Amino acid sequence: MTEQAASAGVGADASATAAAVVVMGVAGAGKSTLAAAVADRLGGVFVEADDLHSAEAKVQMAGGIPLTDDDRWPWLARVASRVRDELAAGRPVVVSCSALRRAYRDALMRDSGAELAFVHVHGSAAQLAERIGQRTGHFMPATMLPSQLATLEPLGDDEHGVVVPLDLPVETAAAQAVAFLDADAACRDRTPERPVS
Ligand SMILES: Nc1ncnc2c1ncn2[C@@H]1O[C@H](COP(=O)(O)OP(=O)(O)O)[C@@H](O)[C@H]1O
Numbered sequence: 001m002t003e004q005a006a007s008a009g010v011g012a013d014a015s016a017t018a019a020a021v022v023v024m025g026v027a028g029a030g031k032s033t034l035a036a037a038v039a040d041r042l043g044g045v046f047v048e049a050d051d052l053h054s055a056e057a058k059v060q061m062a063g064g065i066p067l068t069d070d071d072r073w074p075w076l077a078r079v080a081s082r083v084r085d086e087l088a089a090g091r092p093v094v095v096s097c098s099a100l101r102r103a104y105r106d107a108l109m110r111d112s113g114a115e116l117a118f119v120h121v122h123g124s125a126a127q128l129a130e131r132i133g134q135r136t137g138h139f140m141p142a143t144m145l146p147s148q149l150a151t152l153e154p155l156g157d158d159e160h161g162v163v164v165p166l167d168l169p170v171e172t173a174a175a176q177a178v179a180f181l182d183a184d185a186a187c188r189d190r191t192p193e194r195p196v197s
Pocket residue numbers: 025026027028029030031032033034096131132134135136166167168169170173
């Protein structure tokens with residue numbers, strides 16, 4: 001993982017910006033808000049992975065029961081398929097998707113065929129609890145936060161991603177994310193493709 005590439009002073013260069021981005025993190029962290037802002041900056045499409053859950057999965061989560069891996073795989077496949085479709089149509093795509101575990105992120109890469117970049121919106125447990133408590137009208141109850149945190153696997157050093165603090169103003173966070181994406185795209189241009197594990 002590249003730590004806060006934004007602070008490296010990399011200038012914005014739309015042509016170098018990764019075309020496929022997943023804004024990840026636990027429920028309520030601020031993924032959708034940031035993903036929409038990043039999509040706007042990239043002139044890309046914002047995809048809300050929550051909209052691709054089955055009705056059954058939403059009922060399950062609304063009832064406070066976390067999804068299992070078996071519940072998640074078909075959902076992740078739908079998210080990846082959507083990414084693939086948008087890229088095939090020539091549109092940059094920014095997805096809001098929890099993508100909590102490494103295996104989920106690898107599956108998204110494998111099934112989309114895209115070299116995804118990840119932006120992890122994160123903060124302390126107290127900040128996350130406060131943030132999810134503010135959210136209204138969502139199927140995911142705040143009681144799911146502990147299971148989300150238990151499932152979360154932070155970005156590995158070998159993943160293309162950056163952590164953005166959840167308490168930044170959204171436009172500041174989006175600027176940090178885009179600076180990272182520019183730096184990451186430039187870095188990929190200089191290095192051979194790595195295999196997806
Ligand atoms: N940078 C931010 N600063 C302040 N509030 C935010 C910020 N990002 C998101 N929020 C608020 O936090 C709550 C959760 O945000 P949301 O984007 O829905 O999170 P997620 O997609 O991770 O569930 C919402 O009420 C949203 O308005």
